[in-house]
Amino acid sequence: MAARIDDLMVLGQNISKTDLAKYLRDREAVLPRDFGGLGDGAANDRAAIQACFDRAAADGKFAVVPPGTWNVDAGVTLGGGARGLIMQGVIQYTGAANAPATVLTLGDGGTTRNGEKLYLNLQVTRQIQSDWLSEAxxxxxxxxxxxxxxxxxxxxGFTIGLRTLGDGRGFEDTTLILGRILNNRFGLDAHCGTATAWNTSIRYYGGHFACATGINPTLDRFGVRFSRQAGAYNNHNRHIFDGPNFELRQLDPNVAIPFLNETSGTxxxxxxxxxxxxxxxAARHTGAATDCEYEVAWAQTYVIGIDYTATATRAGNGVFNRHRAPASRLTRLLANIPNLRAAAFRHSNTEIGVEGACIIATSTTTETAMAALSWNGLDGIAATGRGLLLNANRGVAFVVQTTHAKEFALAHWLVGGADGGRLCVRCFDGAGTVRENQPQDVLASGTTMQWDTASKSWQAGAVMQDSSLNRRQTVRLGAGVAFAQIGIIGFDGQIELEALRLYGLPEDAPAILYGCPSLPAGTRTLALETSWDLPSLGPGAxxxxxxxxxxxxxxxxxxASLDTSSIAFVLDCHVWSNNSVRVTARNVSASTVDLAAAPLAVQVVKRRVP
Incomplete structure (x- = not known):
């Protein structure tokens, strides 16, 4: 009768140990079943797995864990002599929640280099979720x-899911393909154990770092940690992660942060x-880490930063938030009013304007010219202790030349960080005439723009607020738009505006129009030059x-000033009527003065809002 031992067919019921040993040595892979392992999810297969691993390391072969659940009550180690490990089944640790173990160790420690290894489809779980209290x-x-x-x-299910360790030498120049990393306090821990070790130049692809609701809810958790033993090498550098996914289940009072850097890594x-x-x-830094970059493609907020703890000694790191905040690539600051209250002036006794921007209105208008729709000041605006209170139909906007530059980002701040306000855009052609309801003239990133016929403007379909992730807005203008007003209006009610900024692409530097003859809005100073031929003036006349x-x-x-070398007279000047300035010349000499015509310059300055 024939008997099968894996792929070996022999005649008779018995096979000698010598023949079996030779067969195992000649085969490229070694399996736990060769040593009595079952993989049935019930038996303790630790001894069989360790025997398999020892044989693979001794003979320079692959260890293969076949399909099944391979229970172990303690850790197993595959030494550096093995070519690698291929897992089709799962190694499951059966210890208690408070019984720590290092379940699967790969490679030799000390100063041994474990090079050119291949570890595929690794799967290690805990039968009972760890209490996360031991980093062993x-x-x-x-x-x-x-x-x-x-x-x-x-x-x-572990305190540390995967630890990469530079022990007596380095962990380096290796690629990690990451799958599901679940219910671990530290999903991945890049660690150095000694002063002669290093952990550097590693590439990571993918990774779903997640914790289920209710897993050790009072304890902080992190996706990736960079750490070391006391006195060990501290400069973990060039770790590149592509497309990691973090779902760490932050529930007060814990924190759930993708990256924790406790080193000086760069x-x-x-x-x-x-x-x-x-x-x-995106990260918490507790040491001297610098030159770290975290690009967020999707999040549930666009206010994402780096937490520098009291022990941190270096900054110089950045978060680039792409989700609902494409302004992160619009890095050229084009226009900036960081304090509208300080930039405010009285255009008249009842009207307020802002230096560097125009005042806009969304009331019904028959005007079509850009200059006529860009006010230097309007009523319906009141100064507060920190900002400007705008009525619903009032707003503040930057006027931009958009012949070539087409993409902008507008950021605004209401007093106290309040929600409110809506994006408002008016488009003009090359002659400065308003473009009315032209398809594709205006697109925005976080809202649908709606045409308002009465005011000849595009207005956001929703209020700007954090809960809708649309406080920051990118604006894309159509090819036919040569000039545009881009700003904020109250719309839903009064808003207390404190700051306004406009960004563009690095390659663009469009003009911001204000305080010029073609657009005199947005300026406190008005100037005019003319010629004045003074009549003959007697003493005191x-x-x-x-x-x-x-x-x-x-x-x-x-x-006012008169371009003359005479010192025989003085000039007085005042605004006596809207748009009209009276200049008075008085002869202060003892002789009659008769000057030739000379250039007269008049300057008017608006009052600051007290």
Whole structure:
């Protein structure tokens, strides 16, 4: 009768131990079943797995864990002599929640280099969820890998899911493909154990770092940690993560942060991160880490930062939030009013304007010219202790030349960080005539723009608020738009606006129009030059001339100068009527003075709002 031992067919019921040993040595892979392992989810297979691993390391072969659940009551180690490990089944640790173990160790420690290794489809779980109280509780420990590939499919339930360790030498130049990393306090821990070790130049692809609701809810949790033993090497550098996904289940009072950097590591770069149910922090830095970049592709907020603890000694790191905040790539600051209250002036006794921007209105208008729709000041605006209170149909906007530049980002701040306000855009052609309801003239990132016929403007379909993730807005203008007003209006009610900024692409530097003859809005200072031929003036005599200065209002400061070398007279100047400045020349000499015509300059300055 024939008997089968894996792939070996022999005649008779018995096979000698010598023949079996030779067969196992000649085969490329060694399996736990060769040593009595069952993989049935009930038996303790630790001894069989360790015997398999020892044989693979001794003979320079692959260890293969076949399909099934392979229970172990303590850790197993695959030494660096093995070519690698291929897992089709799961190694499951059966210890209690408070019984820590390092379940699967790969490679030799000390100063041994474990190079050119291949670890595929690694799967290690805990039968009972860890209490996370001991850092000796580790699912997979990979030591001193160099120029190797580690493919992790699943590690679940430990204090530390996967630890990469530079022990007496480095863990370096290795690629990790990450799968599901579940219910671990530290999903991945890049660690150095000694002063002669290092952990550097590692590439990571993917990774779903997640915690289920109710898992140790009072304890903080992190997706990736960079750490070291006391006195060990501290400069973990060039770790590149592509597309990691973090779903860490932040529930007060815990924090749930994708990255924790306890080292002086540099160039930790994460691209395309997804953050769900996390704290609004991409990373926490407790040491001297610099030059780290975290790019967030999706999150549940756009206010994402880095937490520098009291022990942090370096900054110089950045978060680039792509989700609902494409302004992160619009890095050229084009226009900036960081304090509208300080920039406010009285255009008249009842009207307020802002230096550097125009005042806009959304009331019904028949005007079509850009200058006529850009006011230097309007009523319906009141100064408060910190900002400007705008009525619902009032707003503040930047006027931009958009012949070539087409993409902008508008950021605004209401006093106290309140929600409110809506994006408002008016488009004009090259002649400065308003473009009315032209398709594709205006697109926005966080809202649908709606045409308002009465005011000839595009207005956001929703209020700007954090809960809708639309406080920040990118604006894309159509090819036919040569000029545009881009700003904020009250719309739903009064808003107390404190700051307004406009950004553009780095390659663009469009003009911001204000305070110029074609658009005199947004300026406190009005100027005009003319010629004045003074009549002959006897001692003490005076002469007047009225000069038209558009926008001048009673109460404005006024000054004048005459381009002459004579010191025989003085000039007085005041705004006596809207748009009209009276200049008075008085002869202060003892002789009659008769000057030739000379250039007269008149300047009007608006009052600050007290």
């Amino acid at each position: 509780d580790i699912g997979i420990l990979a030591r001193n890998l160099d120029s190797s590939l580690l493919d992790l499919r699943l590690v679940s 160039a930790i770069i994460a691209r395309g991160m997804r953050m769900e149910a996390c704290s609004p922090l 005076t002469a007047n001339v009225d000069v038209t200065v558009p926008g001048a209002r009673r109460g404005d400061f006024a000054d």
